[in-house]
Amino acid sequence: MxxxxxxxxxxxxxxxxxxxxxxxxxxxxxxxxxxxxxxSGIIFIGPIPIVFGNSPYLIIISLLIFLLMIVWILLAFKIGNIK
Incomplete structure (x- = not known):
């Protein structure tokens, strides 16, 4: 690296x-x-995400950011051939 x-x-x-x-x-x-x-926020315990917050709008934003992070990680593994 x-x-x-x-x-x-x-x-x-x-x-x-x-x-x-x-x-x-x-x-x-x-x-x-x-x-x-x-x-709002997301806590990961192993592979299980726990979503919390007091605003439905911010919870949706947190979930969208979570999904973008997952896509980014999967692309990094695919492009970088990380095993």
């Missing part, structure tokens, strides 16, 4: 952790305390 890709992958992981931490530390001044916040 190319060392630049390994470095880029590790860098993107650390950048993601940094941005998530920064988002938790810096408060958003546009959000009021009593405002309803919508959320």
């Amino acid at each position: 190319k060392p630049i890709l390994i470095f880029l992958g590790i860098f993107l992981i650390f950048l993601g952790f940094f941005l998530i931490t920064l988002g938790m530390i810096i408060p958003d001044k546009n959000v009021e305390k009593n405002e309803n916040i919508e959320y």
Whole structure:
């Protein structure tokens, strides 16, 4: 594997952790305390996805992202001949 890709992958992981931490530390001044916040997500336990959330629209978006990820992984295996 190319060392630049390994470095880029590790860098993107650390950048993601940094941005998530920064988002938790810096408060958003546009959000009021009593405002309803919508959320959704997918957790994988083995091959079984568990979908949760309080907004039907965001749950559908999460499922679409999940399907795109699966297609992307299958294409990577097909194109890259990964076994």
